[in-house]
Amino acid sequence: MLDQLSLLSFASGGWGSALLAGALVTIALALSCLPIGLPLGLAVAVAARSKNRWLRAWATTFSTVFRGLPELLTLLIIYYGCQIAAQKILAMMGYDAQVTINTFVAAMVAFSLVFAAFSSEIWLGAFKTIPKGQFEAASALGLSKFTTFRKVVLPQLARIALPGLSNNWLSLLKDTSLVSTISLVDLMRQTNLAVSVTKEPMLFYTVACLGYLFFSAISGRLFAFLERYFSRHQRSVQP
């Protein structure tokens, strides 16, 4: 038992620091999907509500495709597909080079697209709960369309969409474990390496599961705080 625990230590011969580094990559990857995924999801939701037929069709296709494909397949298609496309384009221009794409960037793009597709549904649902009167009042006050969206609609959307987005975030966090298959050294990959060296699968996979559980628990706390923050003006009506 004790020598098993020493495998997890941070000293030399222990895998503690390697696992920690992997966990940081996992978190970094999941966080870096938000700056693209959230606005893109919102944009898709706005496009799905637009009057333009083509824009609507595009938004529906986007969300159907990326919600319907397995995350693993999306990841592999983006990873290999971008490489092959880049090579073809280079070959057309006369260069004959082997292109390799950074695995982190490929994973970031793939998971951002998936996150955008799932969050667009959440945003769309949230849009429906905002009464028409809000838009009418804004236009009666002479607010521009952009100001209406930023100052009137978005603050209400954020509060309503938050529980759904928190679910999406949790599944994104868990999906990032798939990047171990394109050999990006995240928590899961680091665990696989540790297992292949030490032959202690039970210990290390349990630790990996607990690591993900820990992240989920922290995120749960964070979202509870955010939900309180965004509904602070409603405190008096809450039971």
Next chain:
Amino acid sequence: MSLADLQNMFLNPDLLERYGPRFIDGLLVTGKLVAISFTLGALLGLLIALGRLSSNRFLRSFTGAYVYFFRGSPLLAQLFLLYYGLGSFKGFWQDVGLWWFFRDAWFCTLLAFTLNTAAYQAEILRGSILSVAQGQREACKALNLSRWTAFRKIILPQSLLVAIGPLGNELILMIKASAIASLVTIYDLMGVTKMAFSRSFDFQVYLWAAVLYLLIVEVVRRSLKLIEGRLGRHLQ
């Protein structure tokens, strides 16, 4: 670019002839995997949901921990934990005569998927059971129905009506998650695709897989919508 070039790019006949039958096999494996684990998961999930709602404190905390663990960690890690982790106790499993089970990637994947989906389905069923109005339970008491009859005849049918939508979503999530099985040497649709790609280095096989997955998910989603409308027809 002529039409033949375009066809070669997206649906190469030679490639289709060589790998088409395997794709069908992979599709069947995926279907079998999802069907078995989802059904077993529903049964287990119902038991866990009842455990979470029971008045026994021990049962409640145990099922709560189960659900928390399986929903909080990735399916990939759970699958590896079961297949490689439990598989490492070879001597023990041979002693209890279960080695044939934990040696086989297929059984381990089924077990991992069942345990995982059971946790999600338990939460769905718990929510739907709680959504049945309290007056229904009181009415059962007033009619002197036994607890079992009340659950089977009154509570469960009403709660399943609420649960069918989320359960359908869970089914779709399971279909998508089943691609993970390819990582432990199972030749499901994803596994077949990876094999075909590693042999032919032709990217179009991934696009075939994408189309097939989208097709399955879309068919399942539409038929679930139909079923949902049919089950709720007395409510319209």
